Amino acid sequence: MAATATALDPRSGAALEKLGRWLDNRTVLSVLFMFPAASILLVFLTYPLALGVWMGFTDVKIGRPGIFIGLENYISLFNDGVFLLSVFNTIVYTVVATIFKFGLGLWLALLLNHTIPFKAYVRAFVLLPYIIPTVLSAIAFWWIYDAQFSIISWGLSQFGLIDRYIDFLGVPWNARWSVIAANVWRGIPFVAICLLAGLQTISPSLYEAAALDGANSWQRFRHVTVPMLMPILAVVLTFSVLFTFTDFQLIYAITRGGPLNATHLMATLAFQRAIPGGQLGEGAAIATAMIPFLVGATIFSYYGLQRRKWQQGSQDD
Amino acid sequence: MTKITRRDALIVGAGAVAGTTLGVPQAWSQAPTLELKVEKGASLRVLRPSKFVQGDETQWLENSKKYTEKTGVQVKVESESWEDLRPKAAVAANVNKGPDIVYGWHDDAHQYPEKLVDVTDVANYLGAKYGGWYDVCKKYSMRGNRWISVPLGAAGSKMVYRVSWLKEAGFDKVPGDMPGFLKLCQALKAKGHPAGFALGNAVGDANGWCHWLIWSFGGKMVNEKDQVVINSPETIAALEYAKQLYETFIPGTLSWNDVSNNKAFLDSQLGITNNGISIYYAAKNATDPAIKALAADIDHANYPIGPVGKPTEVNLIVPAMVFKYSKYPNAAKDYIRFMMEKEQYEPWQDASIGYFSQPLKYYENSKIWTVDPKHTPYRDTLKNMLWTGYAGTPGYASAAVLADYIMVNMVAQAASGAKSPKDAAAEAQKRAERYYKV
Incomplete structure (x- = not known):
């Protein structure tokens, strides 16, 4: 069967091993674990905040994009x-x-x-x-x-x-x-x-x-x-x-x-x-x-x- | 897409000419027609102001149901509280998602004109069929030669008073001039029936009477060239008048919002105020016999006319806007048209006893305006009104000035004595200039 054949494929075995080693790396792992929380913060907190701050430097109006007007x-x-x-x-x-x-x-x-x-x-x-x-x-x-x-x-x-x-x-x-x-x-x-x-x-x-x-x-x-x-x-x-x-x-x-x-x-x-x-x-x-x-x-x-x-x-x- | 043939255009034109002079519509052979190809499988989301009188909503939903039965287009009607309607429409415009049709406020359409579907065909058709639009409608709904919204009507604001107390104060009717009006309020106050006009951040009532007062003396926020001219001798004269008028008020008006005067009036604490027909409606339909009995003693009058010699009212006009993001613009336009047709519009006006006055001249003849003489003053709401941002152009600046309550704050400051009329006018000038800067 195809699945078994793939599992036995020595090349894929090597790839898996590589992935495993990569995942054993603490840095990689910590980045991966932090990713969901970080992405939530970035999308729902950092982005709106940054957008708000940016908008404060523009003359954007409802329904009309603004231009940068500094202070x-x-x-x-x-x-x-x-x-x-x-x-x-x-x-x-x-x-x-x-x-x-x-x-x-x-x-x-x-x-x-x-x-x-x-x-x-x-x-x-x-x-x-x-x-x-x-x-x-x-x-x-x-x-x-x-x-x-x-x-x-x-x-x-x-x-x-x-x-x-x-x-x-x-x-x-x-x-x-x-x-x-x-x-x-x-x-x-x-x-x-x-x-x-x-x-x-x-x-x-x-x-x-x-x-x-x-x-x-x-x-x-x-x-x-x-x-x-x-x-x-x-x-x-x-x-x-x-x-x-x-x-x-x-x-x-x-x-x-x-x-x-x-x-x-x-x-x-x-x-x-x-x-x-x-x-x-x-x-x-x-x-x-x-x-x-x-x-x-x-x-x-x-x-x-x-x-x-x-x-x-x-x-x- | 909309299909207007050359013949249609001619018919619309002919109707417009005839309509201005005659009671229309009639079953003429050349009655204006409008062919809108409603999209297959269309459905609509409609956002409108929440009801102030029950009949408004009941009949509106009834009419919408009728539209669905006729066309198969499903219509979902949502209501939004008055204050939140504007922000919601604005957000929809900004994110390009939301209701297909919004029945908004005032000059909303001028805030995001490029987001709106051109409704010139609907407006021309309706204008031709129903005797033409009042001038103020064009100011609110047209951008150049294009119509960007279709006015539904305006919640008229008139002087609402107690007939017996007016008599007690020695008056048969509300005087039509400013000195007379002041005398009336003073006499009412002396008899223990004070006047009461909102001076808090009240969208409808406060804006309504404050604009009327300033304009009636010839003061205005901006001139025809959109230059801020509020700090003028006319404004200061109006503010001096406001000061005297304020002395006849019931305490607490500085904190009043749109419902405060309704409550106080129905509790028999007020001799006179400015309001829509909702107070009368509430009294008439009250279950409490004591309040019901008030209805006979309530009457309405037009706002007095000031030194400028013409009516200077402003009322809450409701523009119907179709957003470009709508997948069914033709269905949306057709729905707007349908709701303005006599078969739907008159029953709706009846059900809400004329809470919204018509933008189309034909409906002046509606029986709602004569069935009870107390309704009659509300008939001429759009005929008599000017626009917010008068005498300039409606747009971002006028909307911002209105939302910031600059006019209301100025009147409130001067009336209450927090600032002298001169200082209040100077501050308003400075505040408005921030928005009208070039």
Whole structure:
């Protein structure tokens, strides 16, 4: 039979042996093993990113290819008040929301770390805000903040605390605080559950030792919990900052960037200009302008909080 | 391919002449004809704006079914929310894949004209048969001598008010001039029935009334040569007026989107607002008897006319576009034609009580406009409207300026006092110039 004949063919035997030897080579093998993952990264990550960066240097519009225009988009953006406002908004949004998310998230994690009845259920319950699709919770917040139908305003007026409804989304700073509150509400579970996982890896013997040394609960928190939690804190902080900085859905569903562009984030502005506005090049430039901020935030939160010596109890150099 | 014989062209021409003067169509011997060879085995994907009134969608699907029964062409109709329709159409144009027909917004067709199938034959046929197109249709749908889209109609926006409250404020009808209109809003506010016009990033309502206001005083984003001229004394006068008008508003309009005024109006918090016929429709068809009772007290009026002395409305026009990537361009064109024919168009307008007004003059005579006098103001939507990007050319820059809410932001800034009218106009000028740069 043909198959048998081929297998017995001395030439093919030699080829197979050669292939086998080739596959034994560690370099070849590692390249081969990495190929699937690398190709996924290249196709789905590197290529779109590179394309986005490239488009930022062109004047491409929807339905029309562009030409290279160098830094023109960026120069024009730096003279654009709306863009600068969106940068300011994004920074305020990220910094304030992250501080609250971490403060409250850590608190929640510490509470959940205690022995409480129905622990598993309570923990699952806490995750709910994170599980609900963002758009749904955003629409709920949109109603909560409505100028005419806000349940908060209604409640307060029922108690006689206010005589006119609060204009949550119609006044620039009110609107900023409102969307930050919505983001915090949504983001706390992620932080809390991650930090809870970190808390559970801390060996109880460390607390016992500290207690024997006479440490009070604040000192135990300060000198045992915080240092031991620092590695995971760094990772969670990095992710949280990235998610918050690039947030889109909440803003788009609640305010669409209004009032007077007071809640436009860089991501929402990039979308508004690129897709409904058709200015793909400019939109891409705004999106690309987010990269330095993101890299900076990542470096700060990752390396800044990962000073190993300090974690291990000795002084920093 | 489309086959128009020389005879057809003559007939279309003759129809056009007759159609402008007479109520057409008629069963004349020389009625215009259009022969489109529908591709064998064709099927169509159609994308359209999601319904604001139920009757619109129900009848549309009914008409599509009728088309399938007549031609064998399967039609899949998809709806997209208003805000997402534009991006979706744009992406389809960019990647050359997607629905065969998109019923988009405004000047979408001018964003990617080279991606669209020439529909001149359909437009000429329909124009000839149905009394001609309103002028604004040509602005939106023509590129040179070619039609690149077929206007379906426009979701008209009018003043919507409570009749009894108007009377309470001492008015029988909405004044047709700007000072009178301001007085009305002030009187309504004094009686506890404030006005409310969206100033948030609301595609339809905010763009609608802000453009009307600025244009009515003679301000405009660009002149006929596409030079940005928004920072003008006329604009500033309009913004001064906006400031006074804003004082009569209900709180919160800076955050309003397209549905906010509907909600507030139906909750009896508003005396007057600008909207499509959807508020009236919602009241009329409400299951809640309290809301149903409102219908009798709701009426509509045209926007007042400003110092320029002519109507300066802008409404959400819907162009039907056939993309070149479609495998069945003739079927697509034929479907568009079919939906515009009297047998389909009138029942569709009826079902949505005229939510979309016609682009073809013939349909002015449709009974929907007179069956209830409250419908009548919406009849002249396309007759009275100007185009986005007025007085310039629709295109990339006008679309970008609209998407960036430059006009709305300017009015909102000046009205709310966040900026002086002068500063707001200067900022708008600067922002618009970025897009209209040579």
